[in-house]
Amino acid sequence: MLKAENSLGIIFFPAYDWAISPTHPEREERLLYTQDQLREEGLFDIEGIREYKPEVAETEDIERVHFCFPEAEAIATRSHYISTGGAIKAAELVMQGERDRAFALVRPPGHHAMKTVLGSRGFCAINVEAIMCEHIREKYGQKRIAIIDTDCHHGDGTQDVYWHDPDTLFISMHQDGRTIYPGTGFPKDAGGPKALGRNINIPLPPGTSDAGFMMVMERIVMPILEDFKPDLIINSAGQDNHFTDPITNMNFSAQGYAALTKMLKPDIAVLEGGYAIQGALPYVNLGISLALAGVDYSHVCEPGWNPETLKESDEIMKYIATLCESIPNIYFNPPAKSNEGIINGDWSVRHRNIFYDTEGFTESQTESLLLCNECRGLLKVQTQKENGPMGFGIEIPIGACDKCRNTGYSILEEAQVKSKYRYMQMINRREKEYMRYGF
Amino acid sequence: MLLLGIDVGGTHTDAVALGPKGIEAQVKVATNHDDLLSSIKSALSEIVQNTDASSIKQLNLSTTLSTNAIVEGRFEDVGVIVSAGPGLDPHSFMLCKDFHVIPGSLDHRGSETKQLNNLSLEEAISSCRKSGVKVYAAVTKFSPRNPAHEKEMELAIGDNADFITLGHQITGRLNFPRRIATAFYNCAVWRVFNKFADAISGTLEEMGLGHIKVNILKADGGTMPLPLSRKVPVQSIFSGPAASVMGIIALCKxxxxxxxxxxxxxxxxxxxxxxxxxxxxxxxxxxxxxxxxxxxxxxxxxxxxxxxxxxxxxxxxxxxxxxxxxxxxxxxxxxxxxxxxxxxxxxxxxxxxxxxxxxxxxxxxxxxxxxxxxxxxxxxxxxxxxxxxxxxxxxxxxxxxxxxxxxxxxxxxxxxxxxxxxxxxxxxxxxxxxxxxxxxxxxxxxDVANAIGAALTRTTTEIELFADTERGVMFIPSLGYRENVPRTYNLEAAEKDAMNHLLAHLGEMRVAADGDNALITASSSFNMVNGSTTVGRNIRVKCQIKPGVVRTYS
The missing domain is CATH 3.30.420.40 (ATPase, nucleotide binding domain)
Structure with a gap:
């Protein structure tokens, strides 16, 4: 009988009745063959591996993280509530000590959802990992968390949510943004003025395979994690770096994903993208699950896998080696100034236009952080969907000083009086108060 | 018209004869562990003495024979031949010494991704033959999606075996390690169970009960006809608790x-x-x-x-x-x-x-x-x-x-x-x-709820239908049934086919097929998309005769 070295909880929620559209990559059948493979392997009969039912997230879980306009219920479907609830269940299993590790094999994904959400972009509506992490912090106290995003696309949503948070280390390794959606994710994005060096982007050239990814793990990710000493490691386990993925250009394999997971030792893994639903997902998910549980995965490989033909060229390896030289510096010697935002009085202000590709509209957004010497600083966001009504969000962060807290409430009051905004939302992490106005 | 139920338990063997109005006779005798047949015989003869033997129509029997044989290790050596492909190391599931892994693999849709290695298969069979193995279990990963490799194995084993269990015949449900274990135990108790079945038939003849239909209880709260049970004796294990539960259904509303x-x-x-x-x-x-x-x-x-x-x-x-x-x-x-x-x-x-x-x-x-x-x-x-x-x-x-x-x-x-x-x-x-x-x-x-449950339990069966319209095939693994279907084949047609095959299967077992007890337990259809066009549907339907009793006395 096989026995898991680390007890593992798997929350498997394939949402067999939800799709973006009938032929969209994010559709009902996406996890069907994964389920067949896991069942046929008898994964849940391995001692120490157990399957759990997801919970349904509360609107408060979402509104603790996101400014949602017009409101959370209008943006997140039931499926998003469950997929997020699945990640929360994974967190609870680990935090309460019922399981050593957990894997939320849920859909839809979430890593393209930013701090402010007006709709769906990159197949994502709400940020599953961020909602899970903030649920953990609300319930179990302030934790140092590292989120390692191994999806092929830059985790621009997670980067945005944690841009100003020095207690969250976000590392995204992805196909170079010059060649793929969403076109971002370069090393110069090191984090906001209060969290410099906490955002690490590793853009990899198309064609990167197992050796390239492992070099990045050994030379960039692991040394930084060793120094950051997180309480929790979260893996945004996208699987579209796979050599058969239809919408990306990488050469990663099931063996590679399993080896990466073994090295990273995440406490919680959450499924992100990955759309080679027949040729990759069944094997990659099995590999990740076995690696998490500490069970031998050496026989897990795709039918068409040939490591020789997938191997990266010397040129690619040389290029990755140069990245490995320079990128750790961003963490160990962060730049003095953030690459984004201009200083306007006490505020650091960013103005951005954000395109929502899934729904096809552009958001115009102004985000301001109150530069405070006592705490992370008050955050306010003014947003407008094309010519739609304006929304306004204020966040008093965890550990906010009295001044930032009081400023937050007076700005809110002022905004209410001026009635310039149709929708307003207040996130007060200090007193755990979450309010919204307007409809 | 009388229905007999016998539950051979660990300590006691209970038997009842049930008529339209209730219990007509009941017996409790001590179970003789080393000779279950004698316990059944003595319970039966007492029942026959107290009733009109010619009005007995059916005997349902719950026996610990297979369970005991397995628990006590009184079973014969089995040659287990498997092929796995990618995934967990198949050697982790080695449950006996004559266990052979043959290179070859099928994927989750049943496509052959690697041919079965005939040379290695021949070597495995010859090694089993040398150790005197006479019963074989042949199991491949994803055989419920495509039994081709298991059938190749069956062909190669041929006359070397007195009995072969193929994995896909057990059930259409997926779980490779469980399929290996189930096929193994089915082979392991095959001979001892068949000897017992012969003895039961002989005993009934001797007692003038040759006309009655004999069913064997299963652990799912249903029965299977004796002739069928000879091929799937593993289904007779742990039927005791189910007999009691079915008894409660008969006695209480x-x-x-x-x-x-x-x-x-x-x-x-x-x-x-x-x-x-x-x-x-x-x-x-x-x-x-x-x-x-x-x-x-x-x-x-x-x-x-x-x-x-x-x-x-x-x-x-x-x-x-x-x-x-x-x-x-x-x-x-x-x-x-x-x-x-x-x-x-x-x-x-x-x-x-x-x-x-x-x-x-x-x-x-x-x-x-x-x-x-x-x-x-x-x-x-x-x-x-x-x-x-x-x-x-x-x-x-x-x-x-x-x-x-x-x-x-x-x-x-x-x-x-x-x-x-x-x-x-x-x-x-x-x-x-x-x-x-x-x-x-x-x-x-x-105190005799178990025997009552045994007597009144009806025949159950389940099947899984699997269709892939891109390939144009429909397949019911446990019946070994395969048919070509048009690209337009849909969930509705699949549900109808599944039900028809379920009822026809009951007919083959000479069980009165009652459509009311047949129900679909799971049914789904997924569009299979290649690029951005739908290339076919992946359809799965499960249906069963639900466990139940033929009449109640509440």
């Missing part, structure tokens, strides 16, 4: 979420009903330490029963889980739960005087009032039953679901009623009621 207790000598079996229907184990039961695909009612056994010994550990009175011997009332040495119940005058059985004297002596030895000891022992037993039940219900409520609709609609099980049977049932009724505060019922004839 169960409509609510309920808990069923069968309190025996060494264990208490706990079963859960949702609405009026018993729950089925999601995948299958464990045999020894090996999980299998043998479908079974969900029955959880705990080590608390009438014969469970009372012990004191660190000042706490405990009952079970061990059985040291019979109760003092029945000539034992160490006081048991039954003796505690006798002390409290809840139970009237065995030698009351001796039991009470022994119980009091034990109490004084440990410096305790016998009343206190009895109360604490009973409380401990009830607490154990209570806690295990809570855990079981919680576990069932935690079972995964896969669609948004199921998750949001999913209702939790909240037991409203308790049914108790088995020896100490009456004696423990009030204590259980006080702990649970739920309506508690002990049916009449609770």
């Amino acid at each position: 169960i409509t609510h979420d309920s808990i069923i207790y069968d309190i025996g000598g060494t264990t208490t079996d706990i079963a859960i009903f949702v609405g009026g229907t018993p729950l089925i184990e999601q995948e299958g039961i464990n045999i020894g330490s090996h999980p299998t695909l043998v479908r079974a009612l969900k029955v959880h056994s705990i080590g608390v029963g009438g014969d469970s010994a009372i012990s004191i550990l660190e000042g706490i009175v405990r009952v079970g889980p061990t059985r040291v011997g019979p109760s003092i009332a029945f000539g034992g040495e160490i006081p048991t739960l039954t003796d505690a119940l006798i002390w409290k005058d809840s139970c009237d059985c065995g030698n009351i005087g001796k039991s009470k004297a022994g119980f009091a002596a034990f109490a004084s030895k440990i410096d305790m009032e016998p009343d206190e000891l009895a109360d604490k022992a009973i409380e401990n037993a009830i607490d154990k039953i209570h806690d295990s039940t809570r855990e079981l219900v919680e576990e069932i409520n935690q079972q995964p679901v896969y669609t948004i609709h199921e998750l949001l609609e999913n209702r939790r099980i909240i037991p409203r009623k308790i049914y108790i049977m088995g020896g100490p049932a009456k004696a423990m009724k009030m204590d259980i009621f006080r702990k649970f505060r739920l309506s508690t019922e002990v049916p009449e004839n609770y």
